[in-house]
Amino acid sequence: MKSNDILYNNEISFHVRPASLFVNKAKEFMCDVKIKKGTNIVDGKKLMKILMLEIEKGDFIQIIAEGIDEDKAIDELSKIVSVC
Amino acid sequence: MKITGKSVSKGIIIGNTYILKLQNQEIIKENIINVEEEIKKLNFIKEAAIKELDDLYNFSKKEVGDNEAQIFIGHKLLLEDNELLDRVKEIVINEKVNIKWAIKKTEEEFVSIFRNMKNVYMRERATDIIDICNRLINILDGQIDNNVLSGIIVANELTPSQTIKFDKRHVKGIITEKGGINSHVAIIARMLEIPAITNVKNALNLFNDGDEVVIDANSSIIILNPDEKCIKHYRNLKNNFDLEKESLKEYIGKNDETNDGYKVKVLSNIANINDLKMALENDAKGIGLFRTEFMYMNRTSFPTEDEHYSSYKYIAENIEGPIIIRTLDIGGDKKVDYIGIEKEENPFLGYRAIRYCLDNEEVFVTQIKGILRASYNTNIKIMFPMISSLEELERAKVILEKAKELLIKEEKLFNKDIEVGMMIETPAAAILSDIFAKEVDFFSIGTNDLIQYTVAVDRTNDKVENLYSPHNLSILRLIKNTIDNGHKENIMVGMCGEVASDSKIIPLLIGMGIDEISVNPSKILNIRKTIANVNKEKSINLYAQVEQCKTVEKIKKLLEY
Numbered sequence: 203m204k205s206n207d208i209l210y211n212n213e214i215s216f217h218v219r220p221a222s223l224f225v226n227k228a229k230e231f232m233c234d235v236k237i238k239k240g241t242n243i244v245d246g247k248k249l250m251k252i253l254m255l256e257i258e259k260g261d262f263i264q265i266i267a268e269g270i271d272e273d274k275a276i277d278e279l280s281k282i283v284s285v286c
Numbered sequence: 287m288k289i290t291g292k293s294v295s296k297g298i299i300i301g302n303t304y305i306l307k308l309q310n311q312e313i314i315k316e317n318i319i320n321v322e323e324e325i326k327k328l329n330f331i332k333e334a335a336i337k338e339l340d341d342l343y344n345f346s347k348k349e350v351g352d353n354e355a356q357i358f359i360g361h362k363l364l365l366e367d368n369e370l371l372d373r374v375k376e377i378v379i380n381e382k383v384n385i386k387w388a389i390k391k392t393e394e395e396f397v398s399i400f401r402n403m404k405n406v407y408m409r410e411r412a413t414d415i416i417d418i419c420n421r422l423i424n425i426l427d428g429q430i431d432n433n434v435l436s437g438i439i440v441a442n443e444l445t446p447s448q449t450i451k452f453d454k455r456h457v458k459g460i461i462t463e464k465g466g467i468n469s470h471v472a473i474i475a476r477m478l479e480i481p482a483i484t485n486v487k488n489a490l491n492l493f494n495d496g497d498e499v500v501i502d503a504n505s506s507i508i509i510l511n512p513d514e515k516c517i518k519h520y521r522n523l524k525n526n527f528d529l530e531k532e533s534l535k536e537y538i539g540k541n542d543e544t545n546d547g548y549k550v551k552v553l554s555n556i557a558n559i560n561d562l563k564m565a566l567e568n569d570a571k572g573i574g575l576f577r578t579e580f581m582y583m584n585r586t587s588f589p590t591e592d593e594h595y596s597s598y599k600y601i602a603e604n605i606e607g608p609i610i611i612r613t614l615d616i617g618g619d620k621k622v623d624y625i626g627i628e629k630e631e632n633p634f635l636g637y638r639a640i641r642y643c644l645d646n647e648e649v650f651v652t653q654i655k656g657i658l659r660a661s662y663n664t665n666i667k668i669m670f671p672m673i674s675s676l677e678e679l680e681r682a683k684v685i686l687e688k689a690k691e692l693l694i695k696e697e698k699l700f701n702k703d704i705e706v707g708m709m710i711e712t713p714a715a716a717i718l719s720d721i722f723a724k725e726v727d728f729f730s731i732g733t734n735d736l737i738q739y740t741v742a743v744d745r746t747n748d749k750v751e752n753l754y755s756p757h758n759l760s761i762l763r764l765i766k767n768t769i770d771n772g773h774k775e776n777i778m779v780g781m782c783g784e785v786a787s788d789s790k791i792i793p794l795l796i797g798m799g800i801d802e803i804s805v806n807p808s809k810i811l812n813i814r815k816t817i818a819n820v821n822k823e824k825s826i827n828l829y830a831q832v833e834q835c836k837t838v839e840k841i842k843k844l845l846e847y
Contacts (some may be wrong), residue, residue, distance in 0.1 A: 226359065
């Protein structure tokens with residue numbers, strides 16, 4: 203299992219458009235992907251769940267991947283969240 | 287009757303309203319016996335909706351670009367997630383009711399969740415839920431929307447699905463109750479170049495179908511039932527505005543030269559990819575200033591050498607002409623925590639820009655290496671900001687050489703003859719421009735800061751902002767000296783401050799001998815047109831006349847302000 207802590211620093215909150223880029227990418231990987239904010243952990247391949255987390259500028263989130271391609275997943279998914 | 291709102295897309299239009307009513311069709315709750323049949327229908331409409339969204343995505347990618355089109359992928363994902371549809375299923379099974387009613391109930395539940403979120407971006411997502419549920423219901427009804435939307439659309443809000451259908455031959459203007467400057471409505475309106483005003487309270491009650499209105503989105507006003515005089519007035523305004531816009535478009539593809547054939551390049555100031563796109567749309571002949579500090583903002587760590595390299599390379603691959611990259615010009619006024627600049631009493635006179643970089647060599651070298659690598663086989667030039675002494679420039683050039691040596695060791699390619707320039711934005715630099723001209727390949731005059739430092743005025747201070755003026759003779763002298771000193775050493779002298787986009791001062795600048803002008807993308811065509819109407823020979827004696835005028839008032843009069 204691999205994880206990465208990220209400070210979401212984008213002016214625009216993590217809503218449908220940016221989050222769908224994330225989910226599309228997450229679905230490409232075989233491993234499980236989760237996003238954690240505070241005490242909430244949700245399935246990173248489900249857009250609605252991610253929206254419910256209400257991730258906005260200044261939030262600390264953790265991307266968690268578990269499976270064969272977890273390294274690549276963490277790498278690429280982290281990039282998406284920071285470049286958003 | 288005058289109504290105000292928030293303009294999100296400029297222009298003027300006189301026309302008739304077309305009211306887009308809310309989806310208020312009565313949805314009747316029906317009791318269902320064969321729940322399984324009902325569920326089967328659900329799967330069918332899910333598949334149909336997904337196909338529609340795929341088509342919409344492909345269509346809008348071409349019409350409005352991938353960024354906007356992405357929203358339909360989002361809708362598709364929300365359907366594939368099943369969370370919305372699972373709730374619909376649940377209601378159908380538990381209450382034994384028809385899917386249409388279950389969808390409506392699900393819509394209300396989710397819309398309520400989103401509308402109660404703290405964040406404004408998240409709250410606007412309620413529109414997406416409404417859009418998706420409308421789509422499902424329309425498929426159930428077999429409803430194909432055949433209504434051609436035309437005239438001035440008045441609505442509560444507009445969903446992505448609705449706006450994507452707008453045909454600018456029919457839709458002439460937009461009035462909505464909701465929608466910010468970055469909402470779908472705003473983006474589509476600007477793309478189609480139709481005037482749009484949002485935040486019009488109670489719009490649906492104020493207007494009836496077919497009302498005659500004037501939308502003046504340049505002043506954020508709507509006039510309901512205008513009288514003859516008013517209509518005539520706005521027809522004139524509209525003609526002028528449209529003519530101006532069209533005449534500027536003529537300057538796309540034209541050369542940057544005066545009417546007696548002198549070349550004065552018009553370049554673009556940019557800070558990010560969006561600016562680059564606009565620069566290209568407006569036919570900028572290059573980038574006169576790339577403000578790299580924006581690469582350092584909104585993040586928690588320094589950009590890496592690779593990030594620098596790929597950003598600069600991207601720009602070089604997408605625009606021809608010179609690309610002047612200014613090294614980090616940031617100070618205590620911008621909130622960038624990780625950089626380590628503490629709060630200062632006088633950030634504009636403080637630890638910023640080149641001073642910070644010379645003190646943080648590693649950060650400086652990283653950026654320079656990125657610029658150098660991107661310079662290979664491209665027209666990229668490097669420029670140092672806020673230089674105020676020869677020692678500073680010399681130290682910067684030493685670090686540049688260090689960066690070159692590192693790259694040679696690492697066997698990475700770069701332009702060994704990359705042009706090196708500096709901003710003339712401190713009085714010190716302007717006064718010593720004769721000395722500096724021998725040490726660089728070009729100057730760029732940064733009038734924004736030059737005026738503040740020379741006239742000693744904070745332009746954000748209401749009490750003294752009227753003193754902030756390029757027409758203070760001191761500034762014009764400094765500009766003239768800089769240009770003269772630069773030309774004595776045969777180097778290029780350009781200008782990238784706001785003064786450069788003031789068309790009334792262009793003849794004077796050209797008469798003084800300015801070689802390049804760099805402005806914000808939206809001003810490029812205007813300045814090109816202005817230059818095309820200037821006769822350089824005749825403008826040469828303008829400066830001597832300015833010297834005779836001495837005061838700001840007389841100078842402005844001479845220049846026809």
